[in-house]
Amino acid sequence: MHDSFVCPPAFVDPAPPLKPGRVLRRFVFREFDFEEVVSDRESTAISICEQMLLNGDLAAGKTLWEALLAVANKVRTQGGFMDLPKLLTVLRERFSFRAHPDFAADWRNLNESTQRHLDLIDGRLGGTLHVPRPAELKLLNDRLQKSKKTFVRGASGSGKSALVKTFAEEKPRTERQIIWVRGENLQRFPEKSIAQIMGLQWPLGQLLATSTAKESILVIDGVENCHSREAYLNIKSLVEACSVDSAESTWKVLFLCQDEEFPSGGRRYS
Secondary structure (H helix, E strand, O other): OOOHOOHHHHHHHOOOOHHHHHHHOOOOOOOOOOOOOOOOHHHHHHHHHHHHEEEOHHHHHHHHHHHHHHHHHHHHOOOOOOOOHHHHHHHOOOHHHHHHOOOHHHHHHHHHHHHHHHOOOEEEOOOOOOOOHHHHHHHHHHHHHOEOOOOOOOOOOOOHHHHHHHHHHOOOOOOOOEEEHHHHHHHHHOOOOOOHHHHOOOOOOHHHHHOOEEEEEEEEOOHOOOOHHHHHHHHHHHHHOOOOOOHHHHOOEEEEEEEEHHHHHHHHOO
């Protein structure tokens, strides 16, 4: 091993080459037993895979481990790189993951904030009568399949927020991640960054890239309440954080806007 780290004469430049010992002492030797019939390391890896999944069991852990091996083999033989967002893009269709431990607190914060906003929306007429809107829900689903930025327009009190709330609650959060932002909050705190307004520890773009859901949607409710330049810049930052123009991003943006405000507000975001 020592001799194999000696610099070949053909590559020696005028500067003296590093001695093999100086290189080798920086190596950390790790012994793995993955090729053994009974592998403690593989058992540990499968156990970690179980913990990564929302409803993980031994069989699911083994399936995830095999999928990770396949990804590693593909990158090793074809070249390229694999970071967390790219890995989630490859695997999220097959597996339902827990939030990454580093980002779990921020995701909990976002989900709790979204739930508070949803709880304030009453989808019943007069507080008692529920009116199904299957045609509108289908139209919303169809539009979101075709476009990553969609406007839901209507007069004040027409039920825009109630419609999107019903859409948001059609699927569990593991399949459809919803983040709900009120436009008035972006207007109210113009001096604060998006991360500060939302109470986040991590940069929003980095956080959203770790969404484990198969479908992720940012809802900006009340665009007509954003009048200042700072509020518009905050919305711009939110949309950019979703990376909607990236093929790898699962994020889409829903703007909720009153009809009378759409001519001015719609042009800014469409």
